[in-house]
Amino acid sequence: MRTPTKDILKKMGESVTLMGWVHIRRDHGKLIFIDLRDRWGIVQIVFSPKNEALLKEADRLRSEYVITVEGVVRERPQGMQNPELATGMFEVEAQRLWILSEAEQPLPIAVAGAETEPPALDTRMDWRWLDLRKQEHTLIFQIWTTIENAFRRYCLQEDFIEIHSPKFMEVPSESGAELFEVNYFDRKAYLAQSPQFYKQMAMAAGFERVFEIGPVFRAEPSFTSRHATEFTGYDLEMSFIESEEDIMQALEEIMVSMLEAARDHYGKELEKIYQRILAVPSLPFPRISMEEAKKMLSSGGGAASERGGDLNPEEERRVSSFIKERYGHEFVFVTRYPAAVRPFYHMRQEGDSELTKSFDLLWDGIELATGAQREHRYDRLLMQAKEKGIHPESLQTYLNFFKYGCPPHGGFGFGPGRMMMKIMGLENIREVTYLYRGVKRLSP
C-alpha cells in the first residue's frame, strides 16, 4: 500500500512504501540522499552504508527515475532539518528500492533545481510533460480544476442542464471567418467557434437553463500571448430573463464563487510560489456603459475612438484602471455595446437600436467574458442578420429555432484560460494551457 508524501507526517516510526520521482540526488560521503517527489510534495530518503547492496542499487539513481522505496519514517538529525518544507523535519531510511522507470540523461529540460537560465517558452512547450512536473506548473491545473468545479457547482445548484453540443457544423456559425474546415466523408464540415447557436437551440427546446464546458476552435492566424487555435470555453444560457442585467448578475456571482474556491484551496500556494494574493471581489461589480467609458477615455487625455466603435486592448486597460481608481474594484462590466461591433443576434436596446443589450466583463484590463440578451423574435433577428450582410439562407437552420415559440433569453461565454492567467499572474496563455495549439504548434 502506497503512502503519498502528504500522509508521511502521520506515519512517524512506521514502515511506509513511497512512490515517485527522483527529484534531487545528493551524495554525502558514504550516504546517498534522494529527494523523492510525488504530486503532493517531497520527502527525503536516506540510503546508508549499513545495507551495501541497497546503496549500490541507489547509486544507479539519476534525476527523474521513477522508484518505489520501502523504509521507516524518522525524525531528521539536528542540523539536517528543513522547517521550510512540510516534510522537512522527517526523512525515510530506505530498506528496499525498486526502479520502475529510468530517465535518459541528460534531461532535455531540468525539472528540479534553480536554473541559471530557464528554458525558452517554446522549448518548454516542446517538452511539456517535463515542464509540467514542476510543482508551480502542476499547481496551475489543480487551481483550474478547482475553479471549473466552482463554475459547475453554481450551475447545478441553480438547476441548469449540462449539454454537450456538436463541434461539427454543416454551415459556418456567425461570421464565417476564422473557421476550420474538415473533410467530412464526401463533403465539408466546419468546427464550431462556440456553442452559441446550439445553446440557443436549448432555449428553443425548453431547457430554460443550460451550460457547457468544451473546446472551441478559431482559425485565427494570430500569434499574440492571448490567442490559441483551440481553447476551453465556458458557456451559459438562460431563458425568461428580463434583460442582460440578469446575465451579469449570474456571471458576477459565478466569478466570486470561482475566486473564493481558488483562494480557499490554493491561496497559500499562490502566495508562496507566485507571490499572488488573491482578492475576492465584492458584489455587485461596477457597470459602465460604453458611452460613459468613451467619455472617460477622452476626458483622461487620450483620444477615444468614435461612437459605434469597440474598445481596443489599450482602452480596456485604461477603463479598468479608471474603475480601480474610482471604485477600488478590479472588475467592471462595460455595457451597451454598439450594434456595429456586436454579432447580429444581440438584442438591441429599446429606444436606441444602434446599441445592444450586451456587455463585456473586464478583469484588470483583460476581457474575460462577453454576454448579451439575444434577439428571440424571428422577424427582428432576420432583419438584423440582413443588416450585417448575412444571407438568410445560410442561417435558415438557426433562424428556424425562433419560429415555433422561443422565450426571451441570454447568456455569456468566457475563456477560463484568460482567467487563469490573471489568477496566476502569468502573461502568456501558453503557460496556463495543458497543451497549447497555435498556428505553428500542433505537438506534442
Next chain:
Amino acid sequence: MRTPTKDILKKMGESVTLMGWVHIRRDHGKLIFIDLRDRWGIVQIVFSPKNEALLKEADRLRSEYVITVEGVVRERPQGMQNPELATGMFEVEAQRLWILSEAEQPLPIAVAGAETEPPALDTRMDWRWLDLRKQEHTLIFQIWTTIENAFRRYCLQEDFIEIHSPKFMEVPSESGAELFEVNYFDRKAYLAQSPQFYKQMAMAAGFERVFEIGPVFRAEPSFTSRHATEFTGYDLEMSFIESEEDIMQALEEIMVSMLEAARDHYGKELEKIYQRILAVPSLPFPRISMEEAKKMLSSGGGAASERGGDLNPEEERRVSSFIKERYGHEFVFVTRYPAAVRPFYHMRQEGDSELTKSFDLLWDGIELATGAQREHRYDRLLMQAKEKGIHPESLQTYLNFFKYGCPPHGGFGFGPGRMMMKIMGLENIREVTYLYRGVKRLSP
C-alpha cells in the same frame, strides 16, 4: 418575479407570474383553458368571460406560443381535479397575459398530446428542438447531467486533476484509420479519436490522477444505432497502480455512484414515464477472463470464435446473459483480452505475452467501457508498436513521454451515451444525444 410551475403549490390564494409554453388549449363554452408548460411541469390557466379583453387576447393563443400570465392560484372546482398531476388540484385564474413569442402553425412535429403515429426518428432529428420539448426527452438530459456530476464528484473526491486535452493532433493517434482530417493553415491536422495519448502524457507529467470529459471524433462510415461520428467521452487515467484491477475497482465504484445518483434524483420519473426500474448493482462486479468467456460460449452450444479473437456483439449479449443467470448481475468485466485485438500500448500479462492486462465492461450485453494497464516501459512499448506494424517515427512524440521517467499507470474510457441508452431503455444513440452527428447528418 416569475414563479416556476414547481413552486405553485406553495402559492395557494396568491398572485403569481407564470412563464412558459402553451402546451394544450381547450375551449369550453365561453371559457378558455390553457395548459401552461415550463421545464418543471404543467399548470392549468383559466381565462373567464369576466374579463372580455383578456379573453379576446387569449383567443389568439395557439400551441407552443410562449407567454407570461399573471393570475391567482386557486383550487380547481370539484370534478375538474386531476390527481395524476402534481399541479392537478390547482389552477390559475388569469388576470393579465403577454405573448412573448408566437409559433407558426401547424407545427412540423407535435409537442403535446398523443399522436396516432409518432414521427419517424429522422423527422424528429430534423426538428430536434421541438422534439426535446417533450418532458420525456428533456428528462434524458437532466439524468445525463446527474450522472456526469456523479462521475466528476468521484474524481474530485479522489483528488483527480481535470484536464482538457487538445482535439487537434499533428499525427494520427492509434491506428490512423477513421480519422477526420482538418485543413490547418498550410498543412493538415487530425481530430483526436480519444484523449488516450494526452491523458497518458499527464502521467508522464506527474499529475498522477486525471480525468477528462469531452468530444471524441470517429470517421467511421457506420450507420448502426450505437455509432456516431462525434460523441462525448469520459476518460480517466491513474499512476502507480499495481495492475488493471485497480482501474476496474475505480470504474465499478464510479458506475455505482452514477446509477445511485440517477435513481435518487429521477427514479420516480423513470418508472412513471419509461417504465424503467433502475437497479443499482452490487459491488464488486463479476469478472470473467476472455478464455473463460470463450469456454462458456462454446459450452453454451453456439460456436465461439477462436483464441486470439474478440467478442462480437452477439457474444457480448450471450456473456451478459450467462453472468446474469449465474450471478444475478447485469454488469461484468471481461478481462485478459488477446493482444491481437487490443492497441499496442496495452500492457501484456506476465507469463503470457499473447494476453493483455485489459478489460471491457459490459452492461446487459452492451460494451460500456474499455480499460487497461498501459505499457510504460519505453523498450517494450516500442517493440509492441513495431509488432503491430506501426512505424516508430510516426509515434515518436508519444514514445518520448516514456523516455524520462514514467510511472506504471492505467485507465479507462467510456461513452456515457451508451450508458444513457441502458438507463432509459432506449435502443438508439440518436435518442440520447443532444444533437446527433453521423455520416449523413450535420444539422441542425
